Amino acid sequence: MVCLLKIRGMLQQMSVIERKLADFILDNAHLLRDYSSQQLADAVGTSQSSVVKFCQKLGYKGYPDLKLAVNEAVITASTLNRENSEQSQAQNDLVGLVEQFQFSLHSHLRGILEINPEKTLLDVVDGLAQADKVLIAGFGKSGIVAHDMQFRLLQLGKLAIMHSDPAMALQLASTLNSGSIMLLVSESGQNTDLLKLARYAKQRQIRLISLTSYKTNALSMAADIALFALSGDENVRINPILVQLAQQHLCHILYLLLCQQQNNDHQLEAISKLLNVLEQP
Amino acid sequence: MVCLLKIRGMLQQMSVIERKLADFILDNAHLLRDYSSQQLADAVGTSQSSVVKFCQKLGYKGYPDLKLAVNEAVITASTLNRENSEQSQAQNDLVGLVEQFQFSLHSHLRGILEINPEKTLLDVVDGLAQADKVLIAGFGKSGIVAHDMQFRLLQLGKLAIMHSDPAMALQLASTLNSGSIMLLVSESGQNTDLLKLARYAKQRQIRLISLTSYKTNALSMAADIALFALSGDENVRINPILVQLAQQHLCHILYLLLCQQQNNDHQLEAISKLLNVLEQP
């Protein structure tokens, strides 16, 4: 950062060749990374020794030193730009696509803490921690989220049950009792099978947590605690992925909070033992 | 940023000397700026040539290349920290945890494009686009990724088959033919059942794509195209999640690329009709 300013500041009191060098560097700071002093000399049309002298005149030890400084400037500049200007449009298709995606994702994830009050999250964590069993359900895309969450809870030694077949899920629900808890995941919050499960939970007085898109829907209304993931990207392809990832992300946050709550020593041991078993052929 | 993650991710499979080098670099990333390869060698207690080989093994052109990358990492890290620490430090536990998690996630996702050359991604997309069937397999955590990818491909109208039971997966594999392709997902890249599938694919001359952590492993070696997700967060809880999410993210990128490649009009219609059906009670 400072480096380029320094060069710019000395432009006036420079000789012709020095000035050419300075201009080139200012215009192509990002290219310098892959230039040797000789290449830079050629690009500007001067000698390699002049390049080195130029560097020393500016107060740097030598060419690599200047190069490093310029690189630093480029990076801080681009980092700040990414933070501020949000997206770099210029790049090619693939990179652009990915960056746009990652940016949207980032926003969606950051939004999670805003639409789910801290207290809600802690309540859910408490509920999960105290439950003797957790029934997780979700079908289709939400099945992936449900599956993921089941895996996390099992990793914590918490009995989590789920089945991707709705009928089986209902059967599993019959094994719950008043100390159990149900976590229903749905993008729309309108899935019939999930609503059946919700109704069943009400009848049996089983605590119900919902995880849906952020809009009023039957499932979240029925739930004791409602968790939400942002929706609403305009891209038809990307939006469902973002919602799903936001849901997963929320689950992961819950998982991490649960980890904190537990006494870790005991659990870490169990994990490492399990890993040992898993890693053996 | 990515550079240090990359190094961390490969820590396990490093020899003693390499490991010493890696540790030193990770601990003293900010010092590297002023070290020559010889100085680094002396500091670690090894030979200059080993330093260079270490750099090349990590995929860099040579020592200056690694040095530059490390420098970049140091700078972006410190820049981002400055941006973030103002807010996140003050707040309470929950917010801090989440922000730390999101920050790590962000880094890992950004790294994907760096460790998977663009050409590789496009090759995979081509392969998937041309395949008549795709067999996806992954067990445990990777099963979630596999499941997710299956869902995406089906959404595109691409026949994707998978089963969470290894024996069933093998049975499914027998339905493949030379126009098919296999996508095997594994964190370690050492899962026995997946390796069986890989061997079977080799015999039947079925193209094989692997998706594993970024380190040499049996699966990626056997694959025609190897995709990688960064690993190596020091937090035992968070690291598996990051790897899984990175894998999913990579799948999502492939999905989006496939979307672009297809003629969208036709497909969008199919999707919307399917959505209509799904949304009806």
Add this chain to the structure above:
DNA sequence: CCAACAAGGAATAAATTATTCAATACTGAG
């Protein structure tokens, strides 16, 4: 136990960078 192979370091080659020095151009005083 041996062959095959990988890892590491010493030696050396290649490259990059820094310095020296001579040529040229410019400046200002006489």
Add this chain to the structure above:
DNA sequence: CTCAGTATTGAATAATTTATTCCTTGTTGG
């Protein structure tokens, strides 16, 4: 206008840094 003094530049070269080669050693798998 001229000439000494000075600054600028680049060619040549020295010095340093980096990359490669090759050989030793140790390890693994048969």
